[in-house]
Amino acid sequence: MLSKEELVNLVLTDVEAFNQEVKSGSVDLSETDFSGANIEGAEFVNVDLTSSSFADAHLTEVKFDCSDLTSVDFTRANIVECTFNEAVLNGTDFSYSKVDYSNFSDADMAGSIFQGAELTNTDFSMSENLSACRFDEDTVWPDNEYLPEEFDSSCSSDLSSLQDEDDFQQSDY
Numbered sequence: 497m498l499s500k501e502e503l504v505n506l507v508l509t510d511v512e513a514f515n516q517e518v519k520s521g522s523v524d525l526s527e528t529d530f531s532g533a534n535i536e537g538a539e540f541v542n543v544d545l546t547s548s549s550f551a552d553a554h555l556t557e558v559k560f561d562c563s564d565l566t567s568v569d570f571t572r573a574n575i576v577e578c579t580f581n582e583a584v585l586n587g588t589d590f591s592y593s594k595v596d597y598s599n600f601s602d603a604d605m606a607g608s609i610f611q612g613a614e615l616t617n618t619d620f621s622m623s624e625n626l627s628a629c630r631f632d633e634d635t636v637w638p639d640n641e642y643l644p645e646e647f648d649s650s651c652s653s654d655l656s657s658l659q660d661e662d663d664f665q666q667s668d669y
Contacts, residue, residue, distance in 0.1 A: 497521060500528055507538050515539045531569075590615075610635045618642060 498506070498517055503525060506514035517523075518539055526546040536556040540563050549569040561581045565588050573593040580600045587607040594614045606625035612634040619642045620626055626647050631637075637649040 497523075500525060504528060504530070507535060508533060511535070511537050518543060526564075605629050620644065620647070 497520070503514065503517065503523065506517060507530075515538065518541065523543045525540070525548060526544050528545070528548045530553055531549045531551045532553060533550070534554045535558055537558070539559045541559055541561045543560075543563045545560070545568055546564050546566045547568065548565075550573050551569045551571045552573060553570075554574045555578055556576045558575075558578045560583050561579055563583050565580070565583050565585045567587045567589075568585075569589050570593050571589055571591045573590070575593060575595040575598055577596075578598045580598065580603045582602045583600075584604045585600075585606075585608050586604060587609075589609045590613045591609055592612040595618045596614075596616055598618045600618070600620050601622040603623045604625055605620070605623050606628040608626075608629040610629055610631040612632065614636040615638055616636060618638050620638070621642050621644060623644060626644055631649075635649075637643060640649075643649060
């Protein structure tokens with residue numbers, strides 16, 4: 497198995513060789529920095545990408561299926577025609593990213609952050625725990641047919657629901 501550095505070099509220079517290497521077994525690319533990278537056609541399938549960064553990256557037709565994307569940074573990324581099927585996206589940050597024509601079937605979205613994200617034409621209809629994500633009034637959601645039935649994409653102005661009771665102190669004044 498190649499080192500993390502060798503795998504990163506492969507995904508940036510020879511995506512076909514990278515895809516073959518990933519198929520050979522369990523791959524750990526946790527805490528890897530792909531910031532600003534231009535990646536097309538890579539298959540991060542069954543890969544541990546925990547705490548990695550794709551900030552400001554351009555991702556086209558990339559597969560993240562069955563991968564652990566816990567706490568991954570996708571801020572300001574441009575994500576086009578990518579799949580996140582059966583991926584774990586707990587605490588993953590998509591703030592200010594543009595996600596277009598992508599699929600999140602059976603992906604666990606608990607704690608994902610979509611502040612200011614543009615998510616047009618992206619399919620979340622079969623995703624799990626989308627109601628446990630964070631977003632704001634600047635988040636652009638896809639049409640309702642691409643969202644789970646129970647999901648409410650309207651942003652509440654009551655931010656106190658996001659804070660713990662311990663954050664509030666009673667004042668005697």
